[in-house]
Amino acid sequence: MDRHKLRSHVFDKTGIKVDVDDPIFALVALNEAVLAETVERQLALLDAATQALAAQARATGGLPAMSQPVQETPGRAPVFTPREWRLLGAAAIVSVACALLVLGGAALLYKL
Template sequence: MAMDQHKLRTLVFEKTGVKIDIDDPVFALVALNEAVLEDAVERHIAAIDSATRELVRRARDVGGLPPERSVEHDASNELDPGAGAATRSAADAALSQPHAPATKITRHEWRLLAAAAGVAVLSALLVLAGQAAFTKPGLTSAQTRSLQEAERLRTAINQLDPKLRAEIQAQLSK
């Protein structure tokens, strides 16, 4: 995908009011960004393709897809935009077929689920208990002393004559 430099110039000017030339080094950065983005997209597509193939393989193993279809056929048709409509419609029809019924959760799985829920609740309670144990509510003794001293100073300032009190309050507000 080649970038349209004239379109980008116009867009930059419309948004910022800044005029840039076609020879501006910013276009080199745009091209570099485009190349890096293209590389990242290709890697992600390859990872998604691999994951799709693995998912289709596992779905076939548990009976969710018909066994006569190949993993490469299943995964590549869904991702390949050039695949024929007949091939895609056959794949869509196969995927829309009723799948094997879901298996019930066994007692062992229920016990594991209950144990996991219990561990989660106990972990949350442990975190809350630790937080309560290690945080001290209220003020420290130094903070209490500072507040008492501030109260004494406020009382002393209020007992001064109004002119001196105004000067002190002006100095304190600086």
């Protein structure tokens, strides 16, 4: 915490001159300490929740096990799972059907 920088900031924002020995800096230090403790606690909770979610995803087959990191071979396209191929096929069919519907609608409107 740079007291001179904070003093300048307070003066720039409010026009009030604050001495570097002012008790307000004790409040700033207290605020920093409380904020640091709160951030550490929140990070620990977030880390625990992330690990629990990852474990749940691994249990359902959504993530690979930690002992088997996913490594991609450079210059080679990733291999899709059968489920991903089915989803890609369904997306292709839907996109072709939408394109045909748009073209058919345009043809009908053009004839009118």
